[in-house]
Amino acid sequence: MEQTLNEENIYTINIENATNAPEVIFELSSALDNDEVKNKRICLKLGNIDLNQAQLLSIKSLINGIDSNLSSIETKSVETEKVALALGIVVSNVSPENVKDLTPVNPYKTAEDLKEEIITEKKEVEEEKQIENNYDSEITKEVLSYNSLNESESTEKLQETCENESFTDEQNNQENQEQNNETENIEQKEENQIEAIEAASNIQNDQEYTNSNTTQEHLSENENQTEQSFNEENIKEGIETDSSNNKQTNNENVQDELEVIFGSNPKKSSIFSMEIPKEIYEEKEEIANITIPEQEYTKDDIELETFPTKYIKQTIRSGQVINYEGNLVIIGDCHPGCEVIAFGDITVWGVLSGIAHAGAGGNEKARVRALKMNAIQLRIANCYSRRPDSLNSVFIEKTNSFTPEEARIINGEIVVFKIND
Amino acid sequence: MTGRVIVITSGKGGVGKTTTSANIGTALAKNGHSVVLIDTDIGLRNLDLLLGLENRIVYTLVDVVEERCKLKQALVKDKKNPNLCLLAAAQTRDKTSVSADQLKKITEKLKKDYDFILVDCPAGIEQGFQTAIAGASEAIVVTTPEMSAVRDADRIIGLLEAAEGIESYKLLINRVRPNMIKTNDMMSVEDVENILSCKKIGIIPEDTGIITSTNRGEPIVNNEKSPAGKAYINVARRINGEEVPFLDLNEPTKFIDKIKKFLSGINKQGKEQ
Numbered sequence: 208m209e210q211t212l213n214e215e216n217i218y219t220i221n222i223e224n225a226t227n228a229p230e231v232i233f234e235l236s237s238a239l240d241n242d243e244v245k246n247k248r249i250c251l252k253l254g255n256i257d258l259n260q261a262q263l264l265s266i267k268s269l270i271n272g273i274d275s276n277l278s279s280i281e282t283k284s285v286e287t288e289k290v291a292l293a294l295g296i297v298v299s300n301v302s303p304e305n306v307k308d309l310t311p312v313n314p315y316k317t318a319e320d321l322k323e324e325i326i327t328e329k330k331e332v333e334e335e336k337q338i339e340n341n342y343d344s345e346i347t348k349e350v351l352s353y354n355s356l357n358e359s360e361s362t363e364k365l366q367e368t369c370e371n372e373s374f375t376d377e378q379n380n381q382e383n384q385e386q387n388n389e390t391e392n393i394e395q396k397e398e399n400q401i402e403a404i405e406a407a408s409n410i411q412n413d414q415e416y417t418n419s420n421t422t423q424e425h426l427s428e429n430e431n432q433t434e435q436s437f438n439e440e441n442i443k444e445g446i447e448t449d450s451s452n453n454k455q456t457n458n459e460n461v462q463d464e465l466e467v468i469f470g471s472n473p474k475k476s477s478i479f480s481m482e483i484p485k486e487i488y489e490e491k492e493e494i495a496n497i498t499i500p501e502q503e504y505t506k507d508d509i510e511l512e513t514f515p516t517k518y519i520k521q522t523i524r525s526g527q528v529i530n531y532e533g534n535l536v537i538i539g540d541c542h543p544g545c546e547v548i549a550f551g552d553i554t555v556w557g558v559l560s561g562i563a564h565a566g567a568g569g570n571e572k573a574r575v576r577a578l579k580m581n582a583i584q585l586r587i588a589n590c591y592s593r594r595p596d597s598l599n600s601v602f603i604e605k606t607n608s609f610t611p612e613e614a615r616i617i618n619g620e621i622v623v624f625k626i627n628d
Numbered sequence: 629m630t631g632r633v634i635v636i637t638s639g640k641g642g643v644g645k646t647t648t649s650a651n652i653g654t655a656l657a658k659n660g661h662s663v664v665l666i667d668t669d670i671g672l673r674n675l676d677l678l679l680g681l682e683n684r685i686v687y688t689l690v691d692v693v694e695e696r697c698k699l700k701q702a703l704v705k706d707k708k709n710p711n712l713c714l715l716a717a718a719q720t721r722d723k724t725s726v727s728a729d730q731l732k733k734i735t736e737k738l739k740k741d742y743d744f745i746l747v748d749c750p751a752g753i754e755q756g757f758q759t760a761i762a763g764a765s766e767a768i769v770v771t772t773p774e775m776s777a778v779r780d781a782d783r784i785i786g787l788l789e790a791a792e793g794i795e796s797y798k799l800l801i802n803r804v805r806p807n808m809i810k811t812n813d814m815m816s817v818e819d820v821e822n823i824l825s826c827k828k829i830g831i832i833p834e835d836t837g838i839i840t841s842t843n844r845g846e847p848i849v850n851n852e853k854s855p856a857g858k859a860y861i862n863v864a865r866r867i868n869g870e871e872v873p874f875l876d877l878n879e880p881t882k883f884i885d886k887i888k889k890f891l892s893g894i895n896k897q898g899k900e901q
Binding site (some may be wrong): 383525526527528543544545546548584591594 | 684
């Protein structure tokens with residue numbers, strides 16, 4: 208590994224010796240420890256190693272993390288080259304077969320591809336699960352949702368299925384004891400649903416509580432996180448903490464950690480990807496089909512349509528809480544520090560920067576819409592996601608060119624879409 | 629293990645209580661101590677912002693008090709330093725939602741697991757202040773070398789002396805400008821110490837880097853080159869019992885000043901000859 212400084216303020220980091228992705232990251236991170244690398248444009252020399260998009264993105268974010276820019280890449284691998292070109296990274300020695308791909312560089316492709324990856328992988332896993340376990344319950348769900356006579360029964364079973372699903376997730380994360388507590392909680396809740404729903408509006412609901420509990424543990428322990436920004440953080444954290452400690456003793460830990468991060472089976476977490484442009488859906492209809500599965504018309508939809516709607520014409524400021532058992536329409540901005548909680552949809556005709564909780568009664572079809580989505584936290588029904596740290600902007604500049612955005616649950620995760628997708 | 633509970637207070641607003649809490653907490657955690665920061669400024673919380681943990685807060689101090697969650701769940705771990713935890717204040721409530729006894733219970737619990745519990749006190753001397761000092765045994769009074777801040781600090785020290793449980797208190801003088809002290813436009817550190825008759829634990833020079841670090845959500849102690857960062861690290865070491873000399877404020881920091889000093893020295897020598 209060697210580092211050289213060109214006249215144009217470009218720093219070259221040579222890691223041709225690295226043979227696998229964790230090694231690349233490790234060598235790169237130790238190179239980035241140097242103070243001289245900060246605020247520079249960096250040229251990365253890679254050997255004959257195939258990197259995928261997530262790995263290249265992580266490398267890029269690592270470099271961005273120290274206020275530097277990844278200006279170009281030199282690689283001997285055709286695969287890496289393709290990926291780099293797709294990500295809009297300059298490749299200094301392009302091989303002839305890749306030259307054609309250079310023209311349609313889409314800067315937003317990264318977020319989309321990332322999402323595609325996670326969703327397809329997750330879908331595979333989930334499909335298997337669903338076929339094996341939940342197939343029967345799915346059918347009952349469909350039948351019962353159209354059966355108006357047994358309404359109370361159907362809701363109960365619906366909840367059961369929902370809880371079963373969430374349960375399988377929790378089983379991965381929670382300790383056995385806590386699980387037992389949860390089963391007790393859920394049993395209690397089934398007995399008196401109305402109370403539970405009332406409690407949900409104040410975020411006192413047991414289910415909300417336990418679910419957020421897992422998310423809180425997600426946050427604090429940084430486990431089971433596949434979202435790219437989470438990954439980036441993990442890498443940064445892993446490297447930073449380790450570099451501050453004794454490097455040699457912790458080499459193995461770093462390697463292990465990186466292998467977990469780059470491993471082939473990322474686990475479930477919430478997505479909060481912001482930039483998903485329209486064009487990609489037009490170009491790739493297949494992706495559109497994968498990302499937006501056709502959701503059947505359920506009782507939740509009927510509920511949303513029959514909810515009363517409240518209009519609020521004011522700016523919601525820090526510390527203010529809007530709580531409504533129906534759909535909310537806010538004409539104005541929602542400033543950071545405010546909370547908007549509704550049983551149905553939340554629509555903000557302005558910039559949404561606070562905390563929004565749609566479907567607080569457990570309606571998973573509820574959505575959050577805003578002209579500009581900058582929410583610190585988004586919660587829909589029992590799902591939870593936070594703003595990625597990369598989007599830490601001090602304020603949002605108001606322009607006439609906002610693209611409205613909408614957040615909804617897809618496969619148990621909150622995903623933000625541009626409204627014209 | 630019994631941790632130390634230190635309240636950081638000032639009386640006057642805007643003198644740097646929250647900045648001090650965030651930086652001392654981070655510096656202590658960097659030195660390997662386990663630290664919990666408690667924000668008691670309910671309704672006007674800022675500590676999470678300074679640490680860049682705003683988007684991670686799910687449960688707050690009020691949720692713990694009202695038993696909506698366990699204490700462990702409400703502790704938000706720092707992004708960089710796993711030793712550092714934050715117990716954030718609720719933004720949508722007010723100071724009446726937590727009583728002195730309740731906070732005392734929480735600090736008693738935390739004492740068992742953590743080395744340091746730093747309580748960020750709200751401005752004023754009303755209920756919020758009384759709540760914040762309830763569980764603490766030590767206090768750091770933050771002040772700036774301005775008459776108004778010093779007067780308020782005096783009032784606060786009086787209240788701290790009257791309060792049960794506070795065993796010792798130290799003074800931290802923030803936003804000191806050596807240049808203005810030289811020209812007699814600002815009270816010197818010694819003046820402040822004399823007026824308040826209280827021992828100092830640190831002098832923090834004025835630093836524009838504080839503004840950037842606040843906006844970025846990263847405590848300035850992470851930038852070891854900045855003068856304020858250095859000063860906060862020293863304060864943390866003094867809290868830990870080390871004897872660290874105070875920063876020499878008269879020492880020129882800018883290169884140009886050094887040249888000036890050097891040249892003036894030559895001039896004097898020339899005149900003497």
